[in-house]
Amino acid sequence: MTHAGYDDAELMRIQSETLYLLDGRRRIIGINEPSQTADTAVFVGTTRLGRELLAAADMPDPIEEELRMQCERETDIMQMIKTIEQYLPVKQIWIGPAYVFPSEPGEPSADPGIVLIDQSNVYLLETYFPEIKSEIEERLPVIGCVIGDTAVSVCCSARTSAKAAEASLSTASEFRGRGLAAKAAARWGWEIRRLGRIPLYSTAWDNLSSQRIARKLDLYQYGTDFHITIQRNCL
Structure with a gap:
């Protein structure tokens, strides 16, 4: 299946280049996000195409x-962990679906409660999202x-590349369950498309509320992300 001219494998490649900083051999040299350490040992992106x-x-x-070679046969998580631990101790395993927003989203309704936040009104983030406020230029839109x-509730760009942006979605605990996150995410996806990039969204399999938002927004699941992080400076 193609989505906005890209098949699933191409979308996964675009996502990997948005999540990570890669060298000339397409090996991970860092995470494409402010204030993050490069502790990813392996990323495996699986689609119906490979x-x-x-x-x-x-x-x-x-x-x-x-x-x-293990990935070519089948993704055996325990075997991969044993192999990686010949290199460094494994810290965490993360797996979940990878989605893309609709290629031709309808223009969002004029809801006065859904606001594009920049330096001019950054004070709106002070109460619940001070960490986004401090990094707002890297998180736009x-x-x-x-x-x-x-x-x-806030949806912003966790990681951005020339072709795409990965969503970050958070809602203050006392305001959850009201449908606010879906509204913020829908507007974010529209803004990313307007800027000429592909809006991506990924989550963990155990984050059921995030998956419900993906269904509500009619996001297309093009694959599954699998990350293993390691403990550096463990000696």
Whole structure:
């Protein structure tokens, strides 16, 4: 299946280049996000067209090759962990669906509570999202669902590349369950399309509320993301 001219494998490749900073060999040298350490050992993006594996740039070549052979057969998580731990101790495993927003979204309704936040009204983030306020230039566009003079739900760009942006979605705990996050995310996706990029959205399999938002917004699941992080400086 193609989506806005891209098939599933191409979307996964675009996502990997949005999530990570890669060297000339397409190995991971960093995470494409402010204030994040490069602790990803392996990323595996699976679509109906195949798998893409990215490994940390400092991973020994024989270990990377063994992981690639394992992925060609089947993704055996326990076997991959054993292989990676020849390199460094595994810290965390993360797996979940990867989505893309509709290629031709309808223009969002004129809801006065859904606000595009920038330096001119960044004070809206002070109460619940001070970390986004401090990084607002890297997170644009930032969409807030505002009550009074406070953003209570925010969708912004977690990671941005030349072709795409990955959504970050948060709602203050006392305001959850009201449908606010879906409204903020819909406007964010529209803004990203307006800027000429592909709006991407991924979550974990155990985050059921996030998956419900994906269904509500009619997002297309093009694949599954699988990350294994490692403990650096563990000695």
